[in-house]
Amino acid sequence: MTTEQTAVRLDADQIAAFHRDGFLRLEALTTTAEVAALRTVYDQLFARGSAAFEAGDHLELGKLDDDGQETLPQILNPQKYAPELIEIQARANALAVARQLLGDEAAPAGDHAISKPPAHGAATPWHQDEAYWDPAYDHTALSIWMPLQEATVQNGCMQFVPGSHRGGVVPHTLVDPEAHALQLADPIADGVERVAVPLPPxxxxxxxxxxxxxxxxxxxxxxxxxxxxxxxxxxTRLETPHAYPWQRAEWSGQ
Ligand SMILES: O=C(O)CCC(=O)C(=O)O
Incomplete structure (x- = not known):
């Protein structure tokens, strides 16, 4: 996997759409060849007994199913366990995109991987990423979510509420006392628009x-x-921190 000069440039309509809707879709962040190579790396990361498992950077976001199988496994900081991820074209392109949307100060702020197993992969509940983060700050950040196969409504593509980034962080709760995931405390009201975004690999x-x-x-x-x-x-550090009572004590400083 080698990094070539980035070619991803957003036009003014795409930049305006991101700021208006709080999300954007791109048809291609990287090449088909790189996606094929990444799938091999990804499957090794998720293999039971991998270094990420051993180091505790593997978390179950959902609940185990009736057969004790994971339904929403996540790996934090996969670059630590697969350093070849550092030099990928997708990352160079993603940084270029982030700087066009957030400005030249935008810098990498971590990576993770979420897998949904065939036939029994669980839903990732509705949430806002900032609800996980340090309440002493207001955050300005974005995530670039890239599937390594087609992403469809059937296999769990991303869905968004357009414009919802313009309000504050709304109340969340833990999905389960044992699980790491948050969900909205109140369901989204009927009639609020939700947009599913299928993608190619x-x-x-x-x-x-x-x-x-x-x-x-x-x-x-x-x-x-x-x-x-x-x-x-x-x-931005706040004089009065936000109150995020749903966070576990061990998350402080995230
Ligand atoms: O991949 C998923 O299922 C959810 C991803 C997500 O919530 C995120 O990237 O913030």
């Missing part, structure tokens, strides 16, 4: 850290693999 969605988003269950016969890269500008 190596395409991407880009969402603001306050945009309400969700990914449905995987009812297909194939694994849904998503690789997610975050970018942020330096956060």
């Amino acid at each position: 190596g395409g991407c969605t880009i969402h603001h850290c306050r945009t309400l988003h969700y990914a449905g269950p995987n009812t297909s016969q194939g694994t849904r693999r998503a690789y997610i890269m975050a970018f942020a500008v330096p956060p």
